[in-house]
């Protein structure tokens with residue numbers, strides 16, 4: 001027998017034994033009648049059995065995906081089998097399959113070759129020698145593939161990418177999938193990083209940021225199961241379609257109940273807003289479709305200004321001046337002849353209650369006032385007098401409480417922008433601290449009852465100044481995907497809802513196409529935390545696309561974006577990127593021909609990316625008329641259906657497609673400032689990328705490089 005055959009045979013036998021054992025355990029569990037009574041202890045035991053049943057049912061289909069032969073110093077070598085779910089031997093003492101999140105399993109990911117290996121266990125660093133790293137593909141209990149990516153007996157002991165490349169070559173459907181069998185060392189480091197740190201991760205397109213974040217959540221739940229709850233963890237994604245796109249990964253990893261939301265949805269719920277403000281079609285048009293003939297100066301971009309910590313300082317100054325105005329400037333007189341001077345009430349307010357949020361402060365002062373009235377009532381000389389005082393005091397106490405200003409985030413925000421309520425005089429004037437264009441625009445919006453996305457962070461901040469952030473509102477961990485579009489102020493506000501700065505913040509500055517908001521540099525976010533509470537990682541290897549597509553994208557980064565954060569490809573080669581002239585009357589014919597060519601492949605997802613939403617709608621309409629089934633993705637789409645999608649490039653962020661066709665790649669549609677946008681569009685492609693272009697291509701598109709790009713003409717052969 002060849003080595004491969006003997007390895008296959010060995011694994012086949014081991015798989016049979018494992019499956020028998022899982023079957024045996026499952027049958028034993030199923031034989032126990034399900035407890036439905038009221039005894040609490042029995043209920044807990046039943047819940048444990050149910051969880052075990054579910055885990056075994058999951059693992060019986062694909063019990064493990066990897067094997068690592070490891071000799072721990074001072075012990076005998078052992079073959080460790082690693083799966084999505086741990087399984088113990090009949091005694092319940094020894095694992096026959098190790099959960100991928102267990103400390104020893106980290107070796108399977110972190111080991112990249114060499115003479116010694118170590119991992120961190122609860123009892124300290126464990127050292128030893130790795131003999132074999134083997135990838136095993138099992139589908140529905142059938143052993144399909146055995147690939148050794150490291151064998152100490154072979155020459156040149158380094159872990160090979162062979163299995164990874166095989167996995168990356170597969171076509172994708174309309175959902176992101178788990179990567180437990182091929183997590184890379186640099187990704188594993190992030191997944192297993194300690195909980196109470198704000199991790200900030202810069203990762204090139206396709207480096208696995210979203211995937212890593214989801215695996216990290218599963219890891220944290222395993223590692224800190226006593227301290228954190230799934231329901232108290234959240235992943236903030238850019239839109240609902242993206243949430244749908246990533247929705248399978250956590251269940252695949254056996255983790256449920258983690259919240260998946262958008263920042264506007266979550267903020268709107270806390271603020272009690274009827275509709276979460278998201279970028280409206282007209283906003284999208286304003287920032288993406290209108291061209292850049294009159295660029296808005298940085299200081300006048302509402303998202304940038306309202307997302308900066310400078311704006312928080314403006315709000316703080318406003319609140320400090322505003323404070324004194326909270327207490328009605330009158331003495332309190334419960335009945336004639338008795339008075340509580342304004343100065344004394346103010347002393348309470350500014351004294352011992354100073355550190356409470358405003359709403360609680362008001363509550364405390366009014367409660368104290370009530371106690372003061374009760375003490376004064378004791379001085380009544382007669383029962384009749386007491387009755388009269390009591391009646392008057394009740395009415396005047398109510399009237400006095402009403403004189404305190406209404407404290408809601410929105411009312412304060414309106415007052416900040418000088419939209420005065422009746423009776424609120426002498427408010428601090430902050431107009432000099434806010435750029436005039438933003439001042440005007442915000443006042444106009446608020447007058448019409450419009451709250452924009454960029455108003456959410458300041459409103460939430462005001463909320464936290466008014467109310468306490470209570471237990472059930474706090475998070476054990478927060479993941480922020482596409483974090484380059486978040487503002488420092490948003491993160492600072494979120495931090496008030498998160499225990500121990502436990503954040504995973506992931507993004508790519510080169511994909512910061514929402515130039516009107518977000519960050520330009522990760523320092524803007526790092527500065528929010530003390531240095532010991534934050535850590536920075538960079539992911540440079542890109543797993544999504546072929547080498548040709550990645551190199552092509554890197555050219556856009558170098559020539560157009562001007563960044564040094566280039567992507568390093570995995571050695572997976574494909575077709576060159578194809579450039580095809582397709583302007584004017586040629587356009588429709590070219591699109592049909594390219595679609596036909598692409599659909600000859602066995603791809604499951606293809607995207608046609610346009611420059612604007614209007615172009616996408618028109619193209620979609622035309623395709624439907626031509627009898628081609630395609631889905632239009634606009635800002636309101638909730639589900640990603642797969643197949644052929646038509647969408648503007650700016651909505652493709654975070655998604656991926658087997659093949660991508662970018663239309664209208666010329667200087668008219670892509671200005672020098674649009675390099676990031678084109679980069680995003682091109683890096684969505686896994687296997688095949690086409691650019692349909694007009695006469696003059698943007699400077700940052702490379703046209704001459706025989707290995708990377710190919711200029712083609714119609715008719716396509």
Ligand SMILES: Nc1ncnc2c1ncn2[C@@H]1O[C@H](COP(=O)(O)OP(=O)(O)OP(=O)(O)O)[C@@H](O)[C@H]1O
Nearest residue numbers: 179182183184205206207208209210211543544654
């Ligand atoms: N270690 C890995 N093994 C196999 N596939 C991987 C690995 N890491 C990432 N991938 C794949 O690479 C693709 C890109 O991953 P993901 O979408 O998480 O990257 P990203 O950094 O969030 O991308 P982008 O910023 O471009 O949206 C996915 O198909 C994912 O399954």
